[in-house]
Amino acid sequence: MKLSGWGRFPRVESRLVTARDQDDAVRAVAGGGPLIARGNGRAYGDAAIGPRTTLSLLGMDRMLGFDPDSGVLTCEAGVLLRDILGVFVPRGWFPPVTPGTKMVTVGGMIAADVHGKNHHAAGSFGDHVDSLDLLLADGRVVTCGPNRAPELFAATRGGMGLTGVILRASFRLIPVETGYIRQETLRADDLAGIMAMFEDSAGWTYSVAWIDCLAKGPRMGRSLLFRGEHARLDELPAAARARPLDVTLRRARTVPFDVPAIALNRLSVGAFNALYWRLGTPREELIDYDRFFYPLDSLLEWNRIYGRPGFTQYQCVLPLSTSADGLRALLSAIGAAGNASFLAVLKLFGRQDGLMSFPMEGYTLALDFPASTATLGLLLDLDAIVADHGGRLYLAKDARMGAALLRRGYPGLDGFQALRAAHGLAAVFRSVQSERLGL
Numbered sequence: 097m098k099l100s101g102w103g104r105f106p107r108v109e110s111r112l113v114t115a116r117d118q119d120d121a122v123r124a125v126a127g128g129g130p131l132i133a134r135g136n137g138r139a140y141g142d143a144a145i146g147p148r149t150t151l152s153l154l155g156m157d158r159m160l161g162f163d164p165d166s167g168v169l170t171c172e173a174g175v176l177l178r179d180i181l182g183v184f185v186p187r188g189w190f191p192p193v194t195p196g197t198k199m200v201t202v203g204g205m206i207a208a209d210v211h212g213k214n215h216h217a218a219g220s221f222g223d224h225v226d227s228l229d230l231l232l233a234d235g236r237v238v239t240c241g242p243n244r245a246p247e248l249f250a251a252t253r254g255g256m257g258l259t260g261v262i263l264r265a266s267f268r269l270i271p272v273e274t275g276y277i278r279q280e281t282l283r284a285d286d287l288a289g290i291m292a293m294f295e296d297s298a299g300w301t302y303s304v305a306w307i308d309c310l311a312k313g314p315r316m317g318r319s320l321l322f323r324g325e326h327a328r329l330d331e332l333p334a335a336a337r338a339r340p341l342d343v344t345l346r347r348a349r350t351v352p353f354d355v356p357a358i359a360l361n362r363l364s365v366g367a368f369n370a371l372y373w374r375l376g377t378p379r380e381e382l383i384d385y386d387r388f389f390y391p392l393d394s395l396l397e398w399n400r401i402y403g404r405p406g407f408t409q410y411q412c413v414l415p416l417s418t419s420a421d422g423l424r425a426l427l428s429a430i431g432a433a434g435n436a437s438f439l440a441v442l443k444l445f446g447r448q449d450g451l452m453s454f455p456m457e458g459y460t461l462a463l464d465f466p467a468s469t470a471t472l473g474l475l476l477d478l479d480a481i482v483a484d485h486g487g488r489l490y491l492a493k494d495a496r497m498g499a500a501l502l503r504r505g506y507p508g509l510d511g512f513q514a515l516r517a518a519h520g521l522a523a524v525f526r527s528v529q530s531e532r533l534g535l
Contacts, residue, residue: 097109097110097111097112099112099137099145099150100137100142100145100406101137101138101139101140101141101142101143101144101145101495102137102138102139102140102399103140103141103399103402103406103407103408103409103467103495104399104402104404104405104406104407104467105141105405105406105407105408105467105495106141106142106406106495106528107406108142108145108147108528110145110146110147110148110149110150110528111146111148111149111150112134112149112150112152113131113149113150113151113152114151114152114154114155115151115152115153115155115156115261116155116156117155117156118156118231118237118263120155121151121153121156121231121261121263122231122235124149124151125151125231125233125235125261125524126235127149128524129146129148129149129233129523129524129525129526130146130147130148130149130523130524130525130526131146131148131149131150131151131524131525131526132144132145132146132150132151132257132258132525132526132527132530133151133152133153133173133203133207133257133261133262134146134150134151134152134153134257135153135154135173135174135200135201135203135204135207136154136176136199136200136201136204138197138199138200138204139204139208139256139492139493140408140409140492140493140494140495141408141493141494141495141496141529142495142527142528142529142532143208143256143257143491143492143494143527143528143529144204144256144257144527145527145528145529146526146527146528147526147527147528147531151261152174153172153173153174153201153203153261153262154174154201155174156172156173156174156263157172157174157175157176157179158171158172158175159171159172159175159179159180159183160172160264162184166268167189167268167269167270167271168226168266168267168268168269169184169189169266169267169268169269170264170265170266171202171264171265172202172263172264173201173202173203173206173261173262173263173264173265174201174202174203175201175202176198176199176200176201177191177194177195177197177198177199177200177201177202177205178198178199180202180269181198181385184269185272185275185341185343185385186275186341186342187341188271188272188273188341189269189270189271189272190269190270190271190272190326190385191221191269191270192218192221192223192224192267192268192269192270193210193211193212193214193215193218193219193220193221193223193224194210194212194389195210195211195212196212196389196390196391196392196441197390197392197393198386198389198390198393199393202262202265202267203262203265205221206221206222206225206228206252206253206262206265207252207253207254207255207256207257207262208254208256208454208491208492209221209222209253209254209450209452209453209454209455210492211443211445211454211455211460212302212389213302213303213304213324213389213443214301214302214303215443215444215445215446215448215455216298216303216444216445216446217298217301217446218301219446219448219455220253220254220448220450220453220454220455221253221267222253222254222450222453224267224268225241225242225249225253225265225266225267226241226242226266226267226268227239227240227241227244227249227265227266228240228241228249228252228262228263228264228265228266229262229263229264229265230248230252230259230260230261230262230263231260231261231262231263232260232519232520232521233260233519233520233521233523233524233525234520237263238260240252247515248515248519250449250450250451251451251452251511251512251515251516253450253452253453254450254451254452254453254454254491255451255452255512256452256491256492256527256529256530256535257525257527258512258516258521258522258525258526258527258530258535259515259516259519259521259525260519260521260525261525272326272341273326273327273328273329273340274326274327274328274329274331274332274336274340274341275340275341275342275343275384275385276326276327276331276332276336276340276343276382276383276384276385277302277324277325277326277327277382277383277384277385277388277389278324278325278326278327278331278380278381278382279322279323279324279380279381279382279383279388280322280323280324280379280380281320281321281322281376281377281378281379281380281381282320282321282323282378283318283319283320283321283373283376283377283378284305284317284318284319284320284321285314285315285318286314286315286316286317286318287316287317287319287420287423287424287427288317288420289317289318289319290305290307290317290318290319290321290442291419291420291459293305293321294321294442294444294459295444297321297323300323300324300325301324301325301326302322302323302324302325302388303321303322303323303324303443303444304321304322304323304441304442304443305319305320305321305322305441305442305443306319306320306322306372306376306440306441306442307319307427307440307441307442307461308369308372308373308440309369309427309430309431309437309440309463310362310365310366310369310430310431310434311369311427311431312431316424316427316428316431317423317424317427318373319442320372320373320376322388324388327382331382332382333382343384343385343386344384345384345386346386346387346394347394348393348394348395348396349394349395349396350395350396350397362434365437365438368438401438402464402466402467403466405466405467405468406466406467407464407465407466407467408464408465408467408471408475408493408495408496409439409462409463409464409465409493410462410463410464410465410475410478410489410493411454411460411461411462411463411489411490411493412426412460412461412478412482412487412488412489412490413445413454413455413456413458413459413460413461413487413488413490414458414459414460414461414482414485414486414487415456415457415458415485415486415487416457416458416459417458418458418485418486418487419458419459419485421485422481422482422484422485422487423442423459423461425481425485426461426478426481426482429474429477429478429481430463430474430478433470433474433477437463437464437465438464439462439463439464440461440462440463441461441462441463442459442460442461443459443460444458444459444460445457445458445459445460450508451508451509451511451512451515452491452506452508452509452512454488454490454491454492456488458487460490462490462493472496475496479497479498479501482501482505483501483504483505487505488501488502488504488505488506489501489502489505491529494529495529497533498533499532499533499534502533502535509535512535513535516535
């Protein structure tokens with residue numbers, strides 16, 4: 097069958113096999129591969145598509161245990177973050193790190209070592225994993241973690257499934273008093289302004305910015321910064337304090353058809369950006385966690401907005417020392433090309449360990465572009481800027497990066513490949529992405 101990531105680009109023929117328990121996964125791996133494990137298909141490009149076989153873990157979706165004293169949850173790799181939120185927010189617990197969608201699996205979050213709006217303070221998801229069970233190419237299941245087989249664990253977090261099949265994991269949730277976020281919205285008139293706001297917001301738990309990628313001249317980099325804290329019980333209105341953890345989730349709507357590509361152009365995106373900027377008046381408000389963390393999840397199949405050709409999300413990170421110049425160069429190139437993005441997100445990362453984890457201390461910029469010949473040309477220009485400024489691209493979003501850019505951006509690559517060779521993993525665990533990048 098034809099498989100694709102969330103960006104619907106590329107579409108690749110692959111045999112899809114579903115594992116419902118460990119024995120199923122062992123049998124699939126014993127088949128000899130090459131294969132790659134897949135969660136809920138939210139990696140944007142070709143990272144979770146096997147060149148021959150793709151092993152779905154969605155059938156392994158059981159929560160296995162929870163320790164209320166430590167907050168440690170143990171579950172199978174196919175459990176969705178949505179289901180963890182549904183069970184544990186009403187009990188006063190929340191994921192320590194969450195990406196911008198709750199439609200991802202635990203195994204996928206570890207394989208991509210996802211980050212959230214709190215990376216500057218909390219690190220990536222892998223920083224909160226106590227242990228995981230990993231199925232290797234020879235059929236053995238190895239338990240690894242920060243203090244047990246740490247080399248294998250370090251390569252697995254961010255390793256895009258190339259070190260084996262993650263079967264189960266134990267990780268720590270954090271306690272919360274309410275299901276609400278105290279959000280503050282700020283406006284920045286330019287790039288220097290938003291970077292100063294991020295640095296001033298270092299004491300906030302969460303911070304993220306929408307950036308107008310089409311603004312030029314003195315308005316280049318104008319942004320809205322959203323920063324937030326888990327609301328305390330005494331911060332809720334009196335009427336909400338009786339049931340502070342009960343959040344009524346929004347009713348999701350579905351994009352009913354593939355939007356014609358012609359609908360997305362510089363004019364329509366420019367008009368959207370201008371309106372969004374005007375509506376982003378500085379304010380403080382209480383909003384539920386779902387609106388703060390997962391605004392796009394209320395629009396099911398929103399990837400259809402980019403039409404049948406699909407889209408690619410370009411997410412890069414630049415070191416702190418080169419971020420100002422690099423971001424200015426990226427925004428200049430995007431503005432000149434007129435290949436605009438509705439979703440342009442800027443975040444500040446803190447320090448990060450890990451062989452193949454994406455974050456580094458600096459600024460990360462994420463943009464969506466429709467898949468087209470013009471886009472691919474622009475992205476090559478952006479690649480050159482990222483490389484010149486010492487940055488790298490996020491493997492979970494990538495669908496077209498070249499091997500040279502990967503090698504320049506990921507200094508742990510040699511160690512990662514050496515570990516793959518030492519454990520005999522390279523012949524069995526491969527994806528369309530890994531073959532493209534020579535991983």
